[in-house]
Amino acid sequence: MLKIKEGELVHLIGKRGKRYQIVLNAGSSFSFTRGMVSHDDIIGLEEGNAVKSSLGEKLVVVRPTLAEYISKMQKGSQIIYPKDIAAILMLADIFPGARVLEAGIGSGALTMALLRAVGKDGEVVSYERKKEFSDVAIKNIDTFFNRVESAGKEGSGTLILKDRDVYEGIGEKELDRILLDLPEPWRALEHVDKSLRTGGILMCYNPTVLQIYKLSRRLELKYARSFRVMGIYEVGLREWEIKGRSMRPEHRMIAHTGFIFVAGKISACE
Ligand SMILES: C[S@@+](CC[C@H](N)C(=O)[O-])C[C@H]1O[C@@H](n2cnc3c(N)ncnc32)[C@H](O)[C@@H]1O
Numbered sequence: 359m360l361k362i363k364e365g366e367l368v369h370l371i372g373k374r375g376k377r378y379q380i381v382l383n384a385g386s387s388f389s390f391t392r393g394m395v396s397h398d399d400i401i402g403l404e405e406g407n408a409v410k411s412s413l414g415e416k417l418v419v420v421r422p423t424l425a426e427y428i429s430k431m432q433k434g435s436q437i438i439y440p441k442d443i444a445a446i447l448m449l450a451d452i453f454p455g456a457r458v459l460e461a462g463i464g465s466g467a468l469t470m471a472l473l474r475a476v477g478k479d480g481e482v483v484s485y486e487r488k489k490e491f492s493d494v495a496i497k498n499i500d501t502f503f504n505r506v507e508s509a510g511k512e513g514s515g516t517l518i519l520k521d522r523d524v525y526e527g528i529g530e531k532e533l534d535r536i537l538l539d540l541p542e543p544w545r546a547l548e549h550v551d552k553s554l555r556t557g558g559i560l561m562c563y564n565p566t567v568l569q570i571y572k573l574s575r576r577l578e579l580k581y582a583r584s585f586r587v588m589g590i591y592e593v594g595l596r597e598w599e600i601k602g603r604s605m606r607p608e609h610r611m612i613a614h615t616g617f618i619f620v621a622g623k624i625s626a627c628e
Pocket residue numbers: 435436437438461462463464465466467468469485486487488491522523524525539540541
């Protein structure tokens with residue numbers, strides 16, 4: 359078992375599942391309403407061990423999963439939630455070695471999952487036109503791959519960030535996948551058409567049905583010879599709670615987030 363080291367980012371889980379995220383520095387301490395914990399008491403433990411705060415609260419120490427990390431990381435823009443990221447990886451068929459273009463990077467939530475899925479031989483090119491967002495995203499991505507021991511840095515893909523507007527053009531050609539998480543994906547279709555290889559997949563993520571309608575209509579009217587719609591999806595994920603003899607769905611859930619629109623690039627015969 360890999361012991362927890364100085365410099366690692368870990369989560370401390372307290373009573374009723376409340377989580378605290380800290381980066382471990384020798385000599386430092388973490389304070390919260392239920393007391394104080396010295397970082398030195400955590401460094402050297404094994405994941406899953408517990409520490410006690412100065413006021414006696416038990417905290418379990420874990421390395422966060424990517425989904426747990428995303429829920430706690432800094433948000434510059436609206437992110438794609440892990441429930442949708444999971445579906446996107448499968449529906450857009452992201453595979454090891456793929457060359458993927460995404461726009462925009464936002465807070466980097468989808469980007470991290472893509473980097474892991476394309477693996478060390480793959481590449482993710484990310485177009486983003488707002489520096490304030492890409493700065494947050496790069497910080498989040500660097501922290502995840504360099505400070506979370508289980509992030510899988512060695513096996514993750516190469517990220518190429520470009521300060522570019524995808525509505526104005528895509529420089530890359532023969533891309534395997536293009537993923538658009540921005541308000542007007544239909545404005546990029548002309549460029550997607552030229553840059554996605556035949557057999558490649560386009561995924562667009564949008565919160566409203568009007569956006570999906572406009573995108574579908576544009577594909578149907580202008581690009582029917584270049585794209586076939588593979589599906590339009592929405593993901594509902596409901597957590598359940600078990601407490602003693604009571605077992606029931608949680609009262610609250612993240613309900614509608616966005617639609618996942620997937621189309622395949624075709625080459626229509628004359
Ligand atoms: C909803 S956020 C993306 C969130 C990201 N997928 C995540 O999971 O963290 C949309 C991003 O697209 C960027 N954006 C919007 N229009 C764009 C364009 N035409 N070209 C490049 N980036 C664009 C915005 O600045 C914003 O950062």
